Amino acid sequence: MPMQSRSDGHPPPVAVSATGLRKSYGDKTVLDGIDLHIPTGSVFALLGPNGAGKTTVVKILSTLIGADGGRARVGGHDLTTEAQAVRAAIGVTGQFSAVDGLLTGEENMLLMADLHHLPGREGRRVVADLLERFDLVEAAGKPASTYSGGMRRRLDIAMTLVGSPRIIFLDEPTTGLDPRSRHAMWRIVRELVAGGVTVLLTTQYLEEADQLADRIAVLHDGGIAAEGTAEELKRLVPGGHVRLRFTDPAAYRSAASALTGADRDDEALALRVHGDGGQRELRSLLDRLDAAGVEADELTVHTPDLDDVFFALTGGTDRPGPTDGSEEATR
Numbered sequence: 001m002p003m004q005s006r007s008d009g010h011p012p013p014v015a016v017s018a019t020g021l022r023k024s025y026g027d028k029t030v031l032d033g034i035d036l037h038i039p040t041g042s043v044f045a046l047l048g049p050n051g052a053g054k055t056t057v058v059k060i061l062s063t064l065i066g067a068d069g070g071r072a073r074v075g076g077h078d079l080t081t082e083a084q085a086v087r088a089a090i091g092v093t094g095q096f097s098a099v100d101g102l103l104t105g106e107e108n109m110l111l112m113a114d115l116h117h118l119p120g121r122e123g124r125r126v127v128a129d130l131l132e133r134f135d136l137v138e139a140a141g142k143p144a145s146t147y148s149g150g151m152r153r154r155l156d157i158a159m160t161l162v163g164s165p166r167i168i169f170l171d172e173p174t175t176g177l178d179p180r181s182r183h184a185m186w187r188i189v190r191e192l193v194a195g196g197v198t199v200l201l202t203t204q205y206l207e208e209a210d211q212l213a214d215r216i217a218v219l220h221d222g223g224i225a226a227e228g229t230a231e232e233l234k235r236l237v238p239g240g241h242v243r244l245r246f247t248d249p250a251a252y253r254s255a256a257s258a259l260t261g262a263d264r265d266d267e268a269l270a271l272r273v274h275g276d277g278g279q280r281e282l283r284s285l286l287d288r289l290d291a292a293g294v295e296a297d298e299l300t301v302h303t304p305d306l307d308d309v310f311f312a313l314t315g316g317t318d319r320p321g322p323t324d325g326s327e328e329a330t331r
């Protein structure tokens, strides 16, 4: 997903910046100096297995708990000295959901409108709009306790949006949701970002980070093991290669002798050149082909997927839970 660019050529302002965030519980260090930098209007995914500290980051940045060290600014406000302004700038949804199961969806929404001091008529208009947008009109009169997981998440986000926050923290928004609800949630996130909202998303799903995020940070062992775009991260681990295919056997043979070290597939007239598939490497590869006077009929860059990156970085063997599993199966 492309990052928002501004017509004046300046980089977009920063929505969230944190340096050296630390947090321990007793003698357990959960965050050991985390730096984050999230440009306005982008989606940033904090990726990590259970217990990596993702929720702790969200709780700190939303002023629910204090950090033991480090500094952070959210929406231009200092987390410790301007906590109230930070709270006014953000919306948070996730594991500590604000949904009251005894109230109907609409009542939950109207309560939020009251909390945001929206005048009666304006509050009802905003609530009606959001119920419509989040496909909750039919369910609006039923108690939230009767909602499916997907409906509850949608209600939770809709409630967050009553206050029109410009920065939203989504803590594992799709954990435990079935694929259909997951895709509905992805659509919602994309719509929010298209409207200029900044999203910090935590997830244990690589595909989710890959689908939604402009940048991804992998949280591991109290620190950020790697950060970058999905493509940058994929280039960090071995397994990448460029595949060149030829139709002319003579061109294939010339290329094979020019590119010593490439794996040959004489039958398919294809060469496999190992590397990160980065710009510099590709240029050098093409230069060598040019110098040999040959042109490939097909050139494809293969990068490892985020799974490879994640498991290489975290050294784990446990794959995340099934993407369509129940809450119990994945948490």
Ligand SMILES: Nc1ncnc2c1ncn2[C@@H]1O[C@H](COP(=O)(O)OP(=O)(O)OP(=O)(O)O)[C@@H](O)[C@H]1O
Pocket (backbone or CB within 6 Å): 025, 030, 048, 049, 050, 051, 052, 053, 054, 055, 056, 057, 204
């Ligand atoms: N109030 C607390 N007291 C003691 N330990 C805590 C507390 N809150 C969190 N922890 C511990 O801190 C670690 C990080 O927890 P956190 O909830 O931030 O992880 P997470 O990455 O969000 O994981 P999950 O995907 O399971 O939500 C865990 O080991 C957790 O047990």
